[in-house]
Amino acid sequence: MESVRRKDVPVVTVLDPKFKYEVAREPGGENIKYCFQCGTCTSGCKVAELDSKYNPRKIIRMVILGMRERVLSGDFIWLCATCYTCHERCPQDVRIPEVMNALKNIAVREGYIHPAFRAQAELIAGHGRLYEVDGFANEKRTDWGLTEIPQGCPEVAEIYGITGLHDLLSGGAGGKV
Amino acid sequence: MLQDTGKEPRIGVYVCHCGLNIAGVVDVEAVRESARFLEGVVVVRDNRYTCSEVGQKGIADDIREFKLNRVVVASCSPRLHEKTFRTLLEKSGLNPHLLEMANIREHCSWVHYDNHEAATGKAKDLVRSSVARARLLQPLARTKGRVLPEVMVIGGGVAGISAALYLGGMGIKTYLVEKEPSIGGHMAMLDKTFPTLDCSLCILSPKMVEVAECENIKILSYSEVEKVEGQVGDFRVQVRRKPRYVNEEKCVGCGDCAEKCPVKVKDEFNRNMGTRKAIYIPFPQAIPPAYVIDEHNCRYLTQGKCKICQAVCERGAIEYDQTSYVETIEVGAIIVATGFQPYDPRGLPQYGYGRFPNVITSLDFERLICADGPTYGKLKRPGDSTVPKRVAFIQCVGSRNEASGGAEYKIDIDEEMGSSAGSRDPKAYCSRVCCMITAKQAFMVKEKYPDAEVYVYYIDMRTAGKGFEEFYQRGRHEGIVFLRGKPGEIEEQEDGCLRVVSEDLDSGCILDLVFDMVVLAQGLTPPEGLVEFAQKMNLSRSEDGFLMEGHPKLRPAETAIDGIYLAGCVQFPKDIPDSVAQAGAAAAAAAVMCSKESIEIDPLGPVIDDKLCIGCKLCEMLCPYGAIKVELTDKGPKAKSIEVACKGCGVCGASCSTKAITMKHYTDSQLTAQAKAILEVV
Amino acid sequence: MKMAVFLGCTVPVRNLSYELSAKRVAGELGLELVDIPDFSCCGYPVKSVHHETAYLLAARNLALAEERGLDICTLCSACTSVLTEVSRELATNEILLDETCKSLGMLGRQYSGKVKVKHFVRVLYEDIGLGTIEKAVKRPLDMFRIASHYGCHYLKPSKIYDGFDHPEAPESLDRLVAATGAFPVDYRTKKDCCGGAILGVDEETALSMARAKLDDISNRGADAINLICPFCSVMYGANQRKIGAGLNVKYDLPILYYPQILGLAMGISHEELGLMQNPIRPRALIAKIS
Known part of the structure; x- marks a missing residue:
């Protein structure tokens, strides 16, 4: 029988106990299980101060509890400004920005990527840089007495191929994004 | 006598299950079988508990039946049961030094719990190497040592004072060494004590007076231990007496x-x-x-x-010509009670201690609220001497902190913080007392200034102790607000007030509050110079930096060195009643030692072959205890061991270039055989 | 002293005056900056998407510097962080170095872990030294109040930066500003982040973060912000008007790159330092100095 629940109470009945280990296996996620929920991270977080969607302590809590889908599909994990203030202060050395990176890396593999990050990754694959250095730009550089910069860098695309990021982004070879 | 080292070794090997401690990981039967055909082995057995009555009787029976002359026990650390089995050998007519132990628990099953196969392999290796050494063991004669019925207590805080009083009360002559001009320690600096709110000095000073009046106690104030020689029952301690320039006998304290x-x-x-x-x-x-x-x-x-x-000075007590000197004192036992030093929050500059005058520590607070303090008990903030109306406390400053970014900063902020500045390196452990100190101090603010707003930022409140939880409850009832959530930073405003932002975990809000004063609940860290002091005393420290007890459960007031005991915070942070209780335990242990007429001393130390010694002095230079000296003899310069000072560390033996020095019970041939056997590919 | 200068993505296209002034000042101070045209993106922007790719991009850049036997001098703080992190990892983690070399091998490159990375300003602070800088000053800027924005990755995570400055109480930029004779302005939000990293995710929050600092610095009466990162420059320069427009406020806070400040103090003309090419043209400032 369904129990009676109030609408505004988030009730979680299924947790994934393996999620915390999964995150701990990612580079940067190693120390996540040390978190004792002191709130030091959130207290100094400028993003959290402005946007209630982002609360690093709560995100870590959700990971430890095993709310896998909710975390990976949430847009909040993309809100970390990687300022490393919390990283410096965390008394348990949880390295929160690196944990966020670990979560984003998993999310990407699961098919969730923030459009802004996808766009950046694709630009870099295409030009070797975030911004294309076109003829106009190089002309300006030469005018200023600065060296010309080659347009594009094919090795970057090769790197995407080697690491599998190319497949991930194009949705081929098991890539879901 | 059964033992005869001239005969072929007849070794019994006993592999212990230790319930499932070993057997849960190591295949004990396989280890037993691996030893069966080793050279010299006559009998092999495995026991559920080798240390039990049944286990011991089995060994005793085998010694008789198989005429064993060596015994190898593969079980736990020798620190636990070496004594048990040595006594057993002695009772069975064997020299106790013909025992060899292989540690297949702490060094094997416990650390390799996740790899049964490798652990079993390692246990076999350890047993094989122990058998190899056992074959070469020699009987050694123990010597009898004198026991001086006197004790030295190092450190005159509440733990040292209590230990000295217990000992003095038992009629044992006790020296109480204190580096400061007065005994009393940190407790003398506290205003009140939790959870009873007794005035700290009101309860401590009667004990201090008692110490002064006890005819069995001699106080050596303004003095520090420089060197310790000898062993249990017979220590020689060199104490540096610093000059007071005031004759202690003549001065009446008129001021x-x-x-x-x-x-x-x-x-x-x-x-x-x-x-x-x-x-x-x-x-x-x-x-x-x-x-x-x-x-x-x-x-x-x-x-x-x-x-x-x-x-x-009417009494002519001033003596400018006093100089520092060393006094050598002989005692049978030593109690170390050198306390702690408070954590120095300048190691966490985000809290601004040392930069923002109105950020103070818990110990600063004690002085500020004490009637004898700089403000005569009126709580005034140091920045501008106004009475703070909004006071915040931040818990766990320097405690429960694994790493703060992990960097060693090159930073210098106001070096003039005084002698009680402690370590700046945050500590991983919980300092145990800060929750209650903070609860007490928050309560004291409310008591003196009922209108004051008092907030306590905490991670977890730890109030396990008699009357502690009730005190915490009383604090809440008084209106102290406890906030779960640690602030990351303190900002100073232009008016000297302090802005603190935190996440209030319980309401889910970000709290952005301003206070007149913030008190940092500083943790407790090992006392200054403990590393060097431990080296002098040959004592080990635990990972947290404090002195290591003999056994974490069963020998909490002892050390690994016989005759040296621990009391108070030098072992780990603790409150006053726990310090006093441990002091009692240390005093009892020291008294038991001093009540003996003599003790047997393990015959460890170097044997020097004069024919090989070339008097090069390398051993003399390297010995950390000054226990080996080169003397001129009629055959030229030769090294001589000073047995009473020797601690048997083996540096001389290892370094001797002509192999003139052999360590008793750890001979080169024994150790080489052991090493070779463990490296053997089976 | 000779180093490879790592320009990153933004500087060579959008912050030419930063590059120009850095190279100009470096030359004067005996620091030879060598361009390596094959450098790509440092890897930082893809770290949160694909860790391995970010590491390999960084490793390739390190390998290019190693081929020429040079350490790297960076102009962007984000590049500094990822290149430093990866260079330190590869110098100490043999397994990772092995794996990385296998991948680099596919590109026909190799790396042995020797390259060290430092931000341009850290090179000035640590290697050139405040003493030399003070001596090079010919025109002290004592008429200016300058607020330094440290940003994040110049100092943090501190464990990869050997503690050369303290992220909780930083002073290197203020001391460098003071060395030019200008007055270093202290302000409450000094350590805060510009918000640049989330501009594409939540523009409102990112701009609010930048705004908090713009307000604070303006209120302290600063003549300019001292910047050392093109990422931050996007927030305080390119977006300054946008932030103001949303609030009906007109900010007029010039941004200067540290080598421009130093260059001015060394007596180099504002044209040679590209001051008028900055996102906010510091007209008043130039007028004051000449």
Whole structure:
């Protein structure tokens, strides 16, 4: 029988106990299980101060509890400004920005990527840089007495191929994004 | 006698299951079988518990039946049961040094719990190497050592005072060594104690007076231990007596000298918040109740002129010509009670201690609220001497902190924080007392200033102790607000007030609050110089930096060195009742030791072959205990061991270039055989 | 002293005056900056998407510097962080170095872990030294109040930066500003982040973060912000008007790159330092100095 629940109470009945280990296996996620929920991270977080969607302590809590889908599909994990203030202060050395990176890396593999990050990754694959250095730009550089910069860098695309990021982004070879 | 080392070794090997401690990981039967055909082995067995009555009887029976002359026990650390099995050998007519233990629990099953196969392999290796060494073991004669019925207590805080009083009360002559001019330690600096709110000095000073009056206790104040030699029952301790420049016997503490002294300096007892004179008494109830001249600031001692104090002292107690000297004291046992030093929050600059005057520590708070403190008990914030109306406390400053970014910063902020500044490196452990200290101090603010707003930021409140939870409840009832959530930073505003942002975990809000004063609940860290002190005493420290107890459960007041005991915070942070209780335990253990007429001493140490010794002095230079000296003999310079000073560390034996030195019970051939066997590919 | 200068993505296209002034000042101070045209993106922007790719991009850049036997001098703080992190990892983690070399091998490159990375300003602070800088000053800027924005990755995570400055109480930029004779302005939000990293995710929050600092610095009466990162420059320069427009406020806070400040103090003309090419043209400032 369904129990009676109030609408505004988030009730979680299924947790994934393996999620915390999964995150701990990612580079940067190693120390996540040390978190004792002191709130030091959130207290100094400028993003959290402005946007209630982002609360690093709560995100870590959700990971430890095993709310896998909710975390990976949430847009909040993309809100970390990687300022490393919390990283410096965390008394348990949880390295929160690196944990966020670990979560984003998993999310990407699961098919969730923030459009802004996808766009950046694709630009870099295409030009070797975030911004294309076109003829106009190089002309300006030469005018200023600065060296010309080659347009594009094919090795970057090769790197995407080697690491599998190319497949991930194009949705081929098991890539879901 | 059954033992005869001339005969072929007849070894019995006993592999212990230790319930499932070993057998749960190591295949004990396989280890047993691996030893069956090793050279010299006559009998192999495995036992559920080798240390049990049944296990021991089995070994005793085998010694008789199989005429064993060596015994190898593969079980736990020798620190636990070596004594048990040595006694068993002795009772069975074997020299106790014919026992060899292989540690297949701490060194094997416990650390390799996740790899049964490798652990079993390692256990086999350890047993094989123990058998190899056992074949070469020699019987050694123990010597009898004298036991001096006197004890030294190092450290005159509440733990040292309590230990000395217990010992003195038992009629045992006790030396109480204190590096400061007065005994009393940190407890003398506290205003009140939790959870009863007793005035700290009101309960401590009667004990201090008792110490002074006890005829069995001699206080060596303003003194530090420089060197310890000898062993249990017979220690020789060199104590550096610093000059007070005031004759302790003559001084009656009238204070005329200080009144006239023209030099004012910061008062370290008041955490540098007040001033004292260059001739001073740390606090009115000081024991011994004698003044002391601070030689770094005394005008006469630094510039050669003044002598005002000498002129005004009617009893002629001022003695500028006193010098420091070393006194050697012989005792049978030593209790180490050198306490702690508070964490120095300058290691966490985000809290601004040392930069923002109105951010203080818990110990600063004690002085600020104490009637004898720099403000005569009126809580005034150091920045502008106003009474704070909004006070915040932040818990776990320097405690429960694995790493803060992990970097070693090159930073210097206001070096003038006084002698009680402690370690700046945050500590991983919980300092145990800060929750209650904070609850007490928050309560005291409310008690003195009922209108004050008092907030306590915490991670977890730990109030396990008699009357503690009730006190915490009382604090909440008084209106103290406890906030779960640690602030990351303190910002100073232009008016000296402090802005604290935190996440209030319970309401889910970000709290952005301003306070007049913030008190940092500093953790407790090992006392200054403990590393060097531990080296001098040959004591081990635990990972947290404090001195290691003999056994974490069963020998909490002992150390790994016989005859040296621990009391108080030098072992780990603890509150006053726990310090006193441990002092009692240490005193009892020391008294048991000192009640013996003599003790048997393990015959460890070097045997020097004069024919090989070339008198090169390498051993003398390397010995950390000054226990080996090269003397001129009729055959030229030869090394001589000073047995009483030797601790058997083996440095001389390992370093001797001509192999003239052999360590008893750890001979080169024994160790080489052991090493070869463990590296053997089976 | 000779180093490879790592320009990153933004500087060579959008912050030419930063590059120009850095190279100009470096030359004067005996620091030879060598361009390596094959450098790509440092890897930082893809770290949160694909860790391995970010590491390999960084490793390739390190390998290019190693081929020429040079350490790297960076102009962007984000590049500094990822290149430093990866260079330190590869110098100490043999397994990772092995794996990385296998991948680099596919590109026909190799790396042995020797390259060290430092931000341009850290090179000035640590290697050139405040003493030399003070001596090079010919025109002290004592008429200016300058607020330094440290940003994040110049100092943090501190464990990869050997503690050369303290992220909780930083002083290197203020001391460098003071060395030019200008008055270093202290302000409450000094350590805060510009918000640049989330501009594409939540523009409102990112701009609010930048705004908090713009307000604070303006209120302290600063003549300019001292910047050392093109990422931050996007927030305070390119977006300054946008932030103001949303609030009906007109900010007029010039941004200067540290080598421009130093260059001015060394007596180099504002044209040679590209001051008028900055996102906010510091007209008043130039007028004041000449």
